[in-house]
Amino acid sequence: MSDQVTLTRDGDIAVVTVNNPPVNALGTAVRQGLVRAMDDIDADTSVKAAIIIGEGRTFPAGADIREFGQKPQPPALWEVCTRIEETTKPVIAAIHGTALGGGLEISLGAHYRIADPKGRVGLPEVLIGVMPGAGGTIRLPRIIGIAPALEIMVSGRQVPAQEAHALGIIDRLAETDLLDDAKTFARALIAEGAGPRKTSDRTEGLGSDAENAAALQAARDGIVKKAKGLYAPARMVDSMEYSLSHSLLEASHYERDAFMSCLGTPQQQGLNHAFFAERASSKVPENGRAEPRPLNKIGVIGGGTMGAGITVAALNAGLNVTMVERDDESIAKGRQNVEKVYARDVQKGRKTEDQKAAIMARYIPSTDYADLADADLIIEAVFENMDVKKEVFGILDKVAKPGAVLASNTSYLNIDEIASATSRPQDVIGLHFFSPANIMRLLEIVIPSKASDDAIATGFALAKAMKKVPVRAGLCDGFIGNRILAKYGAAAAYMVEDGALPYAIDEALVNFGYPMGIHAMGDLAGLDIGWSNRKNKAASRSNDTRYTGTIADRICENGWFGQKTGKGWYVYEAGSRRGTPNPDIDAIITQARADLGITPRDFTEEEIIRRYLAAMINEGAKVLEEGIALKPSDIDVTFLFGYGFPRYRGGPMKYADMYGLENVLNDLREFEKEDPKFWKPAQLLVDMVEKGETFDDLNKRALA
Numbered sequence: 227m228s229d230q231v232t233l234t235r236d237g238d239i240a241v242v243t244v245n246n247p248p249v250n251a252l253g254t255a256v257r258q259g260l261v262r263a264m265d266d267i268d269a270d271t272s273v274k275a276a277i278i279i280g281e282g283r284t285f286p287a288g289a290d291i292r293e294f295g296q297k298p299q300p301p302a303l304w305e306v307c308t309r310i311e312e313t314t315k316p317v318i319a320a321i322h323g324t325a326l327g328g329g330l331e332i333s334l335g336a337h338y339r340i341a342d343p344k345g346r347v348g349l350p351e352v353l354i355g356v357m358p359g360a361g362g363t364i365r366l367p368r369i370i371g372i373a374p375a376l377e378i379m380v381s382g383r384q385v386p387a388q389e390a391h392a393l394g395i396i397d398r399l400a401e402t403d404l405l406d407d408a409k410t411f412a413r414a415l416i417a418e419g420a421g422p423r424k425t426s427d428r429t430e431g432l433g434s435d436a437e438n439a440a441a442l443q444a445a446r447d448g449i450v451k452k453a454k455g456l457y458a459p460a461r462m463v464d465s466m467e468y469s470l471s472h473s474l475l476e477a478s479h480y481e482r483d484a485f486m487s488c489l490g491t492p493q494q495q496g497l498n499h500a501f502f503a504e505r506a507s508s509k510v511p512e513n514g515r516a517e518p519r520p521l522n523k524i525g526v527i528g529g530g531t532m533g534a535g536i537t538v539a540a541l542n543a544g545l546n547v548t549m550v551e552r553d554d555e556s557i558a559k560g561r562q563n564v565e566k567v568y569a570r571d572v573q574k575g576r577k578t579e580d581q582k583a584a585i586m587a588r589y590i591p592s593t594d595y596a597d598l599a600d601a602d603l604i605i606e607a608v609f610e611n612m613d614v615k616k617e618v619f620g621i622l623d624k625v626a627k628p629g630a631v632l633a634s635n636t637s638y639l640n641i642d643e644i645a646s647a648t649s650r651p652q653d654v655i656g657l658h659f660f661s662p663a664n665i666m667r668l669l670e671i672v673i674p675s676k677a678s679d680d681a682i683a684t685g686f687a688l689a690k691a692m693k694k695v696p697v698r699a700g701l702c703d704g705f706i707g708n709r710i711l712a713k714y715g716a717a718a719a720y721m722v723e724d725g726a727l728p729y730a731i732d733e734a735l736v737n738f739g740y741p742m743g744i745h746a747m748g749d750l751a752g753l754d755i756g757w758s759n760r761k762n763k764a765a766s767r768s769n770d771t772r773y774t775g776t777i778a779d780r781i782c783e784n785g786w787f788g789q790k791t792g793k794g795w796y797v798y799e800a801g802s803r804r805g806t807p808n809p810d811i812d813a814i815i816t817q818a819r820a821d822l823g824i825t826p827r828d829f830t831e832e833e834i835i836r837r838y839l840a841a842m843i844n845e846g847a848k849v850l851e852e853g854i855a856l857k858p859s860d861i862d863v864t865f866l867f868g869y870g871f872p873r874y875r876g877g878p879m880k881y882a883d884m885y886g887l888e889n890v891l892n893d894l895r896e897f898e899k900e901d902p903k904f905w906k907p908a909q910l911l912v913d914m915v916e917k918g919e920t921f922d923d924l925n926k927r928a929l930a
């Protein structure tokens with residue numbers, strides 16, 4: 227057959243096994259092997275039924291994404307699915323793991339489907355900027371209906387086997403061993419004389435022509451609009467509509483063309499990059515050199531928003547957590563903060579009272595540091611002040627067991643200095659969570675100069691257990707994310723001083739794909755955070771750089787800290803998270819411009835984006851140059867998962883590649899004329915443009 231597809235026999239049942247680790251992706255050899263297997267099954271009169279199953283952890287999880295953009299090799303996946311459907315003996319797909327994309331399409335080409343109850347199915351192509359291209363838009367609606375099929379495709383979600391069974395995608399759930407149960411299913415079909423049941427001939431999911439047309443229109447009006455500028459969803463609806471009035475062959479060609487029209491678009495490139503960047507971020511040298519230390523019991527110092535969020539993330543990962551606060555009142559609040567999250571889960575039906583109780587049983591609140599003596603890893607989430615942090619680490623040094631990893635959640639402070647408060651700097655790392663820590667997936671793992679490889683590997687193991695996306699960050703002010711944020715935040719502040727309205731900047735960012743603009747985001751996070759930061763740094767501020775806080779400080783001086791005070795850049799009606807421009811801001815801006823001697827000028831949306839992104843990319847290049855980030859895709863991951871950068875643009879460094887590094891450099895050169903210090907291009911960027919390199923080249927080199 228092929229190394230990746232084998233055909234074995236059990237009496238009159240043929241078993242076709244796909245073996246292409248790690249996820250049995252449907253690469254060329256698998257596709258060829260499947261077609262050959264179907265030919266053999268048809269030719270062999272002693273075969274009465276066939277089963278397709280995946281070896282290892284999963285049924286095929288889709289087309290081989292790495293082949294996208296390369297010259298297509300025959301047979302096309304849609305042809306394979308149709309070939310399976312045309313097989314003259316009943317074919318059963320036996321699904322375990324994740325039958326996604328082309329994997330689900332293969333199973334829809336089969337005549338029957340049985341699934342492991344823990345399995346999941348889905349058509350997540352939209353998440354990588356494409357659409358089903360092997361019959362998904364043709365076959366799925368015929369079984370389950372247009373609206374449910376589109377919901378699955380447009381969301382890209384993984385549907386649990388039970389739900390897929392209830393929807394009619396899966397015929398049977400396995401009760402014992404998947405392959406044994408599939409054989410029992412096959413024998414029953416043989417005994418009944420049941421022949422092939424072609425999905426493309428089925429119609430039970432469809433309604434009358436008028437009903438189908440209404441469902442398609444509703445999809446266009448609803449879910450497709452919600453897909454926020456993504457290209458693929460509308461093409462899925464087109465393809466589905468076309469298939470309702472055309473032959474399978476015509477519909478397959480139409481769907482294939484629609485799929486091909488998604489390939490190579492900037493959105494597909496961005497999303498594809500995001501997929502691999504996310505998986506590459508934990509590929510760090512320390513993980514190759516050392517094994518993580520055991521992780522069962524976690525300590526968290528601090529029960530505020532951040533400490534409680536970290537506690538919930540750890541509890542959700544199945545870990546035991548001891549939370550320490552300084553007194554009874556604070557720990558009671560800490561406990562409340564944790565309970566609140568689970569109470570909401572119960573209220574929303576996401577958890578039962580029993581599940582909540584079982585989780586809370588792993589949570590120990592305490593006011594005594596000695597209770598951390600058996601913790602494997604302790605995360606400090608106290609007030610952002612060096613003296614306070616050093617005091618905490620001094621205590622931890624005394625109470626923690628040897629080998630415990632001691633982590634600081636600081637977002638700016640020098641962790642080398644924090645580690646100096648202990649006698650074991652090799653055990654100290656930074657774990658910079660983002661708020662709310664139980665929801666935000668980014669975790670910067672910050673590497674102080676003396677941290678040992680296994681302490682760092684333990685940080686990555688914790689991230690994996692918590693289902694976080696870890697990014698390795700070197701030590702500097704703000705690490706990767708906040709350091710770069712400070713630069714583009716400054717670019718935005720200068721634009722407001724120079725003439726742009728904060729609302730125009732926010733609108734430009736939303737149009738670019740951000741869920742909200744930087745000023746709305748500031749209101750959400752609390753404007754007092756930046757204010758206090760600026761005050762802390764006032765002493766060390768140099769006079770030769772333009773101050774970024776002139777306007778923001780004046781807003782804070784009025785006691786307007788954003789959503790929590792009902793007023794900031796925007797005004798918020800009681801209970802509302804959507805603001806309208808604060809009418810008092812205009813006067814503050816006008817006064818600040820007058821004080822600074824600035825004559826305001828106009829900014830187009832295009833210029834706003836150019837400045838914002840140039841500041842971001844340039845600082846990203848400096849972060850790379852200094853080795854703070856190991857590779858450009860780590861910066862992308864940081865901004866995709868921590869700062870709302872639109873995923874379909876791939877992240878700032880991927881965006882830079884697509885925009886053209888030479889264009890970025892030209893923008894910087896243009897802005898440099900007005901402020902040579904702020905806009906000075908990173909040497910790395912200059913060198914890369916000279917050599918004709920891209921950030922993707924650096925990614926490849928880092929991963930080689």
Ligand code: 3H9
Nearest residue numbers: 249251287288289290291292303326327328358359360505
């Ligand atoms: C499609 O099917 C189009 C068709 O409709 C039409 C075609 C004409 N290809 O995520 P993990 C790699 S589009 C190649 O860490 P997990 C992944 O990069 C496809 N490689 O594991 C990683 O490599 P490495 C529709 C793939 O257990 C390794 O496998 N399908 C593919 O956390 C392990 O992955 C999808 O979009 C692939 N399709 O999650 C599914 N998938 O070890 C995308 C994975 O070198 N995949 N790899 O870093 C996923 O969602 C998850 O990988 C999955 C496993 C849930 C399967």
